[in-house]
Amino acid sequence: MLKNALSAREIREKLTTKVLGQEILLYPVTDSTNLQLRQAAEKGAPTGLCIIAKEQTAGRGRLGRSFLSPPKNGIYMSVLLRPEIKLEQAALITPAVAVCVAQAIEAIAECQVTIKWVNDLFVREKKVCGILTETVLRPADQQLAYLVIGIGINLSDEGIPEAIKEIAGGILPTGETPPDRNQLIAEILNRMEDVLLPLQPDHFLPEYRSRSNLIGCPVTVFQNDIPQESGVAIDIDDSARLVLRLDSGEIKHLGSGEVSCRKTEKRD
Ligand code: BTN
Numbered sequence: 001m002l003k004n005a006l007s008a009r010e011i012r013e014k015l016t017t018k019v020l021g022q023e024i025l026l027y028p029v030t031d032s033t034n035l036q037l038r039q040a041a042e043k044g045a046p047t048g049l050c051i052i053a054k055e056q057t058a059g060r061g062r063l064g065r066s067f068l069s070p071p072k073n074g075i076y077m078s079v080l081l082r083p084e085i086k087l088e089q090a091a092l093i094t095p096a097v098a099v100c101v102a103q104a105i106e107a108i109a110e111c112q113v114t115i116k117w118v119n120d121l122f123v124r125e126k127k128v129c130g131i132l133t134e135t136v137l138r139p140a141d142q143q144l145a146y147l148v149i150g151i152g153i154n155l156s157d158e159g160i161p162e163a164i165k166e167i168a169g170g171i172l173p174t175g176e177t178p179p180d181r182n183q184l185i186a187e188i189l190n191r192m193e194d195v196l197l198p199l200q201p202d203h204f205l206p207e208y209r210s211r212s213n214l215i216g217c218p219v220t221v222f223q224n225d226i227p228q229e230s231g232v233a234i235d236i237d238d239s240a241r242l243v244l245r246l247d248s249g250e251i252k253h254l255g256s257g258e259v260s261c262r263k264t265e266k267r268d
Pocket residue numbers: 031032033034035056058059060061062063065067075076077078119129130131132149150151152153
């Protein structure tokens with residue numbers, strides 16, 4: 001078997017978890033692992049279920065965008081979590097997962113990972129990973145029912161269309177042997193279990209801040225692709241909101257939306 005071939009058995013052998021990834025479903029191709037996991041959750045699937053696909057035909061990104069998911073070259077995985085946390089704390093999940101994935105990538109590949117608030121991981125100034133956390137509420141009390149945490153990683157830039165090669169890349173430079181995907185998935189799940197159960201902000205927010213490639217940057221804030229305001233990113237607060245000093249001098253804590261760094265003038 002190819003070193004890089006995905007295998008649920010090989011992933012399980014490398015796990016040190018008690019919950020996450022104890023059940024793994026591996027599909028050759030599916031529409032979206034987030035969508036599949038959501039359907040499984042509605043039928044009562046247990047916390048920790050992990051769905052992985054070798055290829056997605058309708059990968060979903062943040063803000064209603066699509067996430068290109070070609071075969072061979074990526075990791076497309078979703079993890080179900082039924083955590084006992086308040087709805088307000090759900091905003092901490094994506095930053096916590098971003099730190100886990102950054103550490104896991106660095107553990108298996110020679111590279112340095114930075115994080116662009118809130119959910120994008122960068123290597124050599126190109127986006128290599130996106131995280132999409134979907135929150136589902138209980139109809140009865142509007143509290144958290146479960147979370148679907150989706151992670152998409154490019155291993156190399158093979159399959160990335162020319163049109164976006166300036167902003168998206170792979171963990172490893174072109175031509176280098178891709179890392180063992182089973183090992184990378186296990187490293188991610190092992191770290192996620194330690195950091196998400198239980199969720200303690202001081203266990204991951206300091207590292208999230210220190211990996212930030214936005215702090216200190218002049219930025220523009222976009223809503224629905226329309227520039228709204230500009231300023232400088234100065235911090236990430238304890239609720240994982242981006243702290244901005246706007247050009248007007250006002251300090252703003254941004255909980256959602258999209259921000260681009262005007263130093264690099266690249267948007268993903
Ligand atoms: C983003 O960059 O906006 C987030 C992308 C998240 C992509 C992953 S791939 C696995 C999971 N399934 C999906 O449909 N999306 C997430």
